Amino acid sequence: MTYKSMPKVELHTHLEGCAPPAFIRGLAQEKSIDISGIFNADGTYAYRDFNHFLEVYEAACTTLQGPEDFYRLTKAVLEESASHGIVYQETFVSPDFCGGGDVTAWREYLAAMQTAADEADRDLGITLKGVVTVIRHFGPEASKPTATCAVETFGDFITGFGMAGGEMVGRPGDYAYAFDMAREAGMPLTCHAGEWGGPSMVAETLRDLKVDLIGHGIGAIEDSNLVRQIVESGVTLEVCPGSNVFLKANVFGKGLERWGDHPIQKLRDAGVKVTVSTDDPPFFGTTMTDEFNMLAQTFDWTEDDFRTLNQTALDAAFCDADTRATVAKRLETE
Numbered sequence: 179m180t181y182k183s184m185p186k187v188e189l190h191t192h193l194e195g196c197a198p199p200a201f202i203r204g205l206a207q208e209k210s211i212d213i214s215g216i217f218n219a220d221g222t223y224a225y226r227d228f229n230h231f232l233e234v235y236e237a238a239c240t241t242l243q244g245p246e247d248f249y250r251l252t253k254a255v256l257e258e259s260a261s262h263g264i265v266y267q268e269t270f271v272s273p274d275f276c277g278g279g280d281v282t283a284w285r286e287y288l289a290a291m292q293t294a295a296d297e298a299d300r301d302l303g304i305t306l307k308g309v310v311t312v313i314r315h316f317g318p319e320a321s322k323p324t325a326t327c328a329v330e331t332f333g334d335f336i337t338g339f340g341m342a343g344g345e346m347v348g349r350p351g352d353y354a355y356a357f358d359m360a361r362e363a364g365m366p367l368t369c370h371a372g373e374w375g376g377p378s379m380v381a382e383t384l385r386d387l388k389v390d391l392i393g394h395g396i397g398a399i400e401d402s403n404l405v406r407q408i409v410e411s412g413v414t415l416e417v418c419p420g421s422n423v424f425l426k427a428n429v430f431g432k433g434l435e436r437w438g439d440h441p442i443q444k445l446r447d448a449g450v451k452v453t454v455s456t457d458d459p460p461f462f463g464t465t466m467t468d469e470f471n472m473l474a475q476t477f478d479w480t481e482d483d484f485r486t487l488n489q490t491a492l493d494a495a496f497c498d499a500d501t502r503a504t505v506a507k508r509l510e511t512e
């Protein structure tokens with residue numbers, strides 16, 4: 179069976195990272211930007227490893243130059259997501275790529291994204307919410323205007339705050355100022371950790387940034403006390419198995435090579451609340467349908483398991499109660 183039509187909740191995507199390569203090539207052509215070096219001969223994104231992926235990602239972002247481009251991007255992304263049954267999606271959005279941290283510009287970009295999201299909600303039955311995201315390798319100073327943008331626009335569309343980017347740059351505590359600002363404004367928090375940095379990065383992220391969710395978090399499997407702490411605190415992991423296998427994320431000091439070696443099953447068996455997402459689907463050659471199919475194939479997950487997965491994701495989602503109720507109804511219509 180294929181899980182393409184089953185309704186799905188997806189919490190961990192990066193908006194620009196969902197851009198199909200053909201979409202980025204189209205923008206590049208319109209603006210006469212030469213980014214031919216970031217594509218393989220077959221048209222897919224080309225990069226060697228995670229750090230090079232971040233460079234290619236940023237090169238692709240140079241084609242996104244104004245609110246109208248983000249309107250078109252959001253529309254294209256939601257059409258693709260809806261075709262895989264996604265009824266609720268959260269996506270990381272960054273003021274660094276949308277006006278460079280200026281609040282007035284940021285509001286204009288957000289309005290464009292929100293217009294596209296409203297149209298997709300009406301026409302396709304998919305709801306999108308944005309999580310304002312610090313780019314870690316831009317450094318702690320840059321995280322402060324990002325937090326200001328987040329706090330100033332927290333509301334209907336912007337529902338949370340987080341951090342992505344190069345996980346091995348600095349320590350979580352270096353970004354505590356920005357996370358404190360967001361927490362004091364009442365924003366729920368997430369942070370990428372344990373994709374590369376092992377259990378110590380997850381533990382420091384929980385201790386110093388006091389997040390509600392962890393992006394990836396799979397390195398926690400190396401430390402049973404940490405796994406217990408995660409279970410007891412109720413922190414949910416945004417696990418992205420296809421991304422981890424494609425990028426060879428770090429588990430037990432080795433690059434993850436095979437789906438069968440992915441720790442999601444062990445984390446789940448230990449009682450950790452796990453969710454499943456695609457991260458940057460065209461970059462990693464995956465879709466939510468592929469993720470569901472691979473979990474069914476690798477770990478014998480069934481429809482019941484996927485229903486539980488959806489519910490765990492919906493419970494952890496950063497949205498308001500009305501949206502949660504609307505999405506719960508969409509999940510029932512199976």
Ligand code: HPA
Nearest residue numbers: 192195342343370457458
């Ligand atoms: N991981 C970390 N940072 C990112 C990613 C990712 O997959 N995509 C865009 N920024």
Ligand code: ZN
Nearest residue numbers: 342370393457
């Ligand atoms: Zn991510």
